[in-house]
Every structure is written in structure tokens, then in C-alpha cells.
Amino acid sequence: MMKHLEIQEIVKKYNGKPVVNHVTFDMNLGEFVSILGKSGSGKTTILKMIAGTIEPDSGGIYLLGKEISRVPTQKRNIAMVFQEYLLFPHLNVAQNIEFSLKVRGIEKNERTKRMFELLELVQLGGMEKRFPHELSGGQKQRVAVARALISKPDILLLDEPFSSLDFNLRNEMCSFIKSIQRETKTTTIMVTHDREEAMKISDRIVIIDEGNIVQIDTPKGLYNNPTNMFTAEFMGDVNILKREEEFSYMIRPEAMSVSSFRKEGFNKSKVVEKTFLGSSIHYKILWENTFLNISGMNNSEEYSLGQEIYINLPDEKIIKVKHC
Amino acid sequence: MRKFISIIIVMILIVPVLALLLWSFSEMISWPKLLPDEFSLRIWSDLIKSKELLKSIITSILISMGVAIVVLFISMPAAIALSQFEFKGKKIIWFLIFAPLIIPSVSTAIGMHILYLKAGLTDSMLGVVLAHIIPTIPYSVKILSFSLELIGKGMREQSEVLGASMLQTIVYIYLPNLKPAIILSSILVFIVSFSQYLITFLIGGGLIKTLPIMLFQVIQNGNRAEVSSYSLVFIISALIATYFIERILGKNIDGKYMINI
Numbered sequence: 001m002m003k004h005l006e007i008q009e010i011v012k013k014y015n016g017k018p019v020v021n022h023v024t025f026d027m028n029l030g031e032f033v034s035i036l037g038k039s040g041s042g043k044t045t046i047l048k049m050i051a052g053t054i055e056p057d058s059g060g061i062y063l064l065g066k067e068i069s070r071v072p073t074q075k076r077n078i079a080m081v082f083q084e085y086l087l088f089p090h091l092n093v094a095q096n097i098e099f100s101l102k103v104r105g106i107e108k109n110e111r112t113k114r115m116f117e118l119l120e121l122v123q124l125g126g127m128e129k130r131f132p133h134e135l136s137g138g139q140k141q142r143v144a145v146a147r148a149l150i151s152k153p154d155i156l157l158l159d160e161p162f163s164s165l166d167f168n169l170r171n172e173m174c175s176f177i178k179s180i181q182r183e184t185k186t187t188t189i190m191v192t193h194d195r196e197e198a199m200k201i202s203d204r205i206v207i208i209d210e211g212n213i214v215q216i217d218t219p220k221g222l223y224n225n226p227t228n229m230f231t232a233e234f235m236g237d238v239n240i241l242k243r244e245e246e247f248s249y250m251i252r253p254e255a256m257s258v259s260s261f262r263k264e265g266f267n268k269s270k271v272v273e274k275t276f277l278g279s280s281i282h283y284k285i286l287w288e289n290t291f292l293n294i295s296g297m298n299n300s301e302e303y304s305l306g307q308e309i310y311i312n313l314p315d316e317k318i319i320k321v322k323h324c
Numbered sequence: 325m326r327k328f329i330s331i332i333i334v335m336i337l338i339v340p341v342l343a344l345l346l347w348s349f350s351e352m353i354s355w356p357k358l359l360p361d362e363f364s365l366r367i368w369s370d371l372i373k374s375k376e377l378l379k380s381i382i383t384s385i386l387i388s389m390g391v392a393i394v395v396l397f398i399s400m401p402a403a404i405a406l407s408q409f410e411f412k413g414k415k416i417i418w419f420l421i422f423a424p425l426i427i428p429s430v431s432t433a434i435g436m437h438i439l440y441l442k443a444g445l446t447d448s449m450l451g452v453v454l455a456h457i458i459p460t461i462p463y464s465v466k467i468l469s470f471s472l473e474l475i476g477k478g479m480r481e482q483s484e485v486l487g488a489s490m491l492q493t494i495v496y497i498y499l500p501n502l503k504p505a506i507i508l509s510s511i512l513v514f515i516v517s518f519s520q521y522l523i524t525f526l527i528g529g530g531l532i533k534t535l536p537i538m539l540f541q542v543i544q545n546g547n548r549a550e551v552s553s554y555s556l557v558f559i560i561s562a563l564i565a566t567y568f569i570e571r572i573l574g575k576n577i578d579g580k581y582m583i584n585i
Contacts, residue, residue: 053481073484086482090500100486103496151487 002065004029004187005050005155010059010069012045020045021211022059030185032178034198036234037208043191046208047157050189051080063154079148080157083164085140087132093119093143094128100151118146121180138169145177149184156181158190162197174200195235199223207231223252228322239292241313247320253282253295255317259310260301266310271303287311341559348553360549367553377538377554381561384518384534387449391456391517392510392569395464398457399509403468404498408477421465424458429522432458437526447529455527456520460513467512471505472498507573511566518562535561 003026012020020042027033035043048054050061052073061069068076079100087096094115095102101111119125122142132140141161148156161177162170178201181188192198198205199219207214207222207230215222215231226232232250239256242249259266272291273284282295283303294311296302303309347353348367350360371377402421406414424432436455437446445451475498483493499506521536530537539554 048481051481051485053484073481074487074489078485080482080485082478082482084478086478088479088483088497088501099483099488099496103483103486103488103492147486 003027003062004031004064006060006062007046007050008060008062010046010049010056010061012042012049012054012056019211020049020056023208023211023213025206025213025216027187027189029187032181032188032190032201032203033206034190034192034202034204035206035208036192036195036198039193041208042211043193043208044159047080047159047189047191050155051078051157052076077151077153078155078157079151079153080159081141081144081148081161083160085144085164087135087140087143087147089132091131092128093124093130093132093135096132096143097128097146097150099147104151114150118150121149121183122146137165138173141165141173142176145180149180149186154187156186156188158188160192161190162192162194170197177201199235207234224319226319226321232319232321237293237295239290241290241318247322249318249320251313251318253293255314256292256294257312257314258294258296258303259312260303260307262310263312266312269309269311271305271307271309274303274305285309285311341556344552344556346552347549348556350549353548367549371553371557376533377557380533380535380538381557383449383532384536385561385565387452387456387524387532387534388514388517388565390449390453391460392514394453395457395460395513396506396510399461399464399468400494400498403465403472404494406465407469407472408480422462425462429459433523433526436523440527446527447531449532451527452524452532452534455523456517459520459523460516463512463516464509467505467509468502471502475501503573507570510569510573514565514569515562518565 005027007023007025009022009024010020011018011022023042023046025033035046037043045054049056049069052068052071056069059069060067063076063078088099091099094112097115097118098111101114106114115128119128122145124139124142124146127135127139132143135143158177162173165173174197180186190198190201202219204216204218205222206216209230214234215227217225222231223235226235229248232238237253238250239253240248240250257266262268267287269285269287269292271283272286275282279298280295281298281302282293285292285294292311343358347360349363349365351362351364351366353360402417405411406418433455436458440446440451440455445454479497479501480493483497484490488496518534519536520534521540524532524534524537525540528534528537535554535558539551539558542550542554
């Protein structure tokens, strides 16, 4: 079956230095993919090449089988929500949302009809006459999303959509965007540096570092089965058990079993540090010559500092990862 | 202290104008006298009757309005290119645009004169309008590009991603947001053009009589009372014209494009 979007070997160099280096991945219709990486990893450049505001040096971008990497932005049916929302300050909510239909020459009645549908979708009914400076951060983002979706884009691009919202609003908008994406079945790519955000919202995650794809998988796949150290450490806490030349063996903190008394197959260790984190408690323990991080739920048995405890490292939970 | 400073500033700005007003109501006043011996309305009544003066005011306003419009159309694309895009030779273009502020206008005017003679543009209003572009364009490009930098590249990218062409982006996004900058630069261009003497004199060949040309003739006559009255006319017509520029542009460049068109 033809893929909805295919990115093949795209390269972008600035001053001879590759910022995006032979990046290849594809997407199915209706899928939500996040590009996750640190700042400066080239993730926004990938997004802008798909949007068409930056042209790749080489490689191809295929939308519904058609090469689009040289097609001007205006002629691609791709919408992008920028990090700063970039609502047009001189236009009210209705005019902002209608903008892309207006410039495409859609007639007024049709525009207004669609605008009200979108306003309803983003739950801003009755706000069409407001101006951007009269809206809160969350409302601005809703308008930006409505404005992007009104032209029924083949792909919706989101550039760090939650980074300028405060913490509580971030969670709310995250599930809101996810529900809208499901409802409209819009194929969506989000760029973010926030692992939790990406895990919450995405069907699959593309991990990128210094312009190279490190690993692509579902959030669960990346967490449980990282193939390399970068992914393993980026996706969560790790305990490195053994280092070899090419590979390391590691285990996730919650994958170990802990007991306060001696048991068959359990090894003795000692609590050296204890951190209370609300729903969970993290411990640092000393096992033979190795410090390990383990975590327990707040409602399970609690250990005290200096206490002797026994741990078990199940073989099937030990992950072999490649060094980068 | 602040009151004291404001009084000094007002004195510096207002007193010379008051002196002009006082002098213009005398028959004749010559240096080193500060106050006229007797007051008279002769100069003003002559001025009001003078068809030549009225004609020069109209010529000046037409030329400067023309310059303001032409310069706006030239500097808008230039400012967009310089503030929104990266390209080779950008610094050289900036230097060329600012060159008229550094290079004495005598040298450019003489160069222009030869060129305009060949092109048959001398002694015409069109020639003068074109010549006034040179000293006015640095102000316009700088003001517009500064405002465009404040608006940022993001707005253009956002507009393009939403499907707008470059022209649509200019009309729907840039123009409404640049309104204060367009008004300011048009007023500045108008005033700079309105005060040009040398370029107008050379290119216009004395046939295109703007207010500054008239003023210089009067200065040569040496009657300070007459000079004062001409200066006042100069100031008042510039003020009235700038007021109208602001009114006209303020009304027409508006965010309401979206519904009206």
C-alpha cells in the first residue's frame, strides 16, 4: 500500500555542515508521529522542509506518492502551527481562522460556514469577534490549530506546540490536540524536545540526534527495547550493569524486583539515597560495587536509608544496547 | 528640574518661530535690530495676493507627494528583501541605500544633472520627483525594514504555509501591520523632499519653482521681514501636508481589508 508521506534520504547542510543527515521515514494516513530530539538536533529543519519554507539539498519528500520537495509552500496542502502561534494581530479570531480559505479564493458563505465548524471543533464558540491580544495562551493555540485545519490539510505540522504554555495547561492542550487529531483523522507530525509529551500523544516517535535518526518505534517499543544507549537514556532512567566494547547491558529502575528479606535468587544490597517524588519513591542502592536506581510506588513497602534490601534482576528485563 | 528642562526645550523650539512671526509683521527689518520699529501688514497682504507663491506651494506639495508615493513603492520591496531574506551582497546594497546620507548632495546632483540632460528629464516635474528619490530613500527603507524585522520572518512563513502568495502576504499581513511605519516614513520622505533646494535647482533648472527655490530668491533680496513670512508659509504648508498624509494613510491602510474586499 502507498504510504501517506514518505521522506527519503533528505539532507540539509548549513555552511557545509549537515544539520539533517540522510533522514528517512514514512507515515500512514491518520498517524501521529513525533520527532523527538534536543534543541539544535535538526528536528525543526525537517519540519520546515516538509512545510516547504526550507528546501532540502538532496533527497525526496513524497506526499501521496508525489514528489513535493520543490513544490512551493503555497501549493502544498500542508498546514503548520508554529511554536509562537503567530496569530495575525490585526485580524480577529474569525478572520484568522478563515485566512487560508480567503487566500485560496473560497467564497464568503462557504468560508463562514467552515469557520464556525472549526470554532466549534476547538471549543471557542462565541469568540469569533475577539482579537488575538484578548485571548489566553491556550485559546491562542486553539485558534492556531483551527486556522491550520480549516483547509483540511493532508498533513498537520506542529512545532513545539506546548513549550510556551504553563505546566497545567500543557497537559490539557496535549490531550485536547490528540482528541482533535483523532476526530479529524489528520496525519500529524509534531516536533518536541519533551519526552513525556511525545510519549503521551504519539503513535510513533522518531528520535533524532545531530541530524541523524537514532531509532523509530512506538513509545513503548522505544522505552522497553531501545537498540542504543542514546535512546535508552533519552527515554528514561537506566541502570548500566555491564559495559563491553560495543554493547552495554542495562535495566530500567522499575524492572527490578525488591524485597526487604532474603529470598531465592535475590542479591543483598543497601539503600544509600532516598528521594520522595509524590506518587513514587526513588532509591539509590549499592549492589556489589555498583550503584543502582530503583523506584517503588508510594503505596508499596517503604525502605529506610541504610536498610539492607534484596534485589532480583530478571534476565528477560536486561536490555543489550549499542554504544553510539 | 524637569519643568525647567521642558521650558528650555520649548524656548529653543518656539522662540525662533515667534521671532519669525514678529518680523513678518514689519515693513522691513535689518540686522542687528531685534524688534521692528513699526508694524505693518504689507508683506502678508502682498503674499496672499501673490500668484507665484500659491503656485510654488502647489508645485512643492505635488512634487513631495509624488516623491512620497514613488519612494514607498520602491522601498517596500527593498525593505522586505533586506529584512526577510538572506542573499549575497546584502551589505553592499545597504551601503548603496545609505550612500546619499554620506556623499555630499552637490556631487550626486551634478552627476544626476548630466544624466538627466541626456535623458531629457531636466526642467520637468517628473525629473525633479525622480531626483528627490535619492536623498529620501535611506529614511524610508530604514524605517520600513526596521518595522519588518520587528514583525519577524515567522509571520511571512505562517502566511505562506496557509497558502498566501507573496503579494497576498504583503497586502493582507504586512501593510496593516506596517501602518505606523508607512505613515512615519511617508511623512519623513515628504519633509525631506519638501526642503530640497540644490537638487531641485539643478534638475529643475530654475523653471520648477518649489517653495525652497522661492525662499532662496527672497533670501538673496535681503529683507528679513520678507524672509520671515516665507519661512512661516514654508513651515505651515509642511505641517498641513503632514497632517493630511497621516489622515489619508491612517484611514486607508487598515486591517479591515479582509471583510471589505
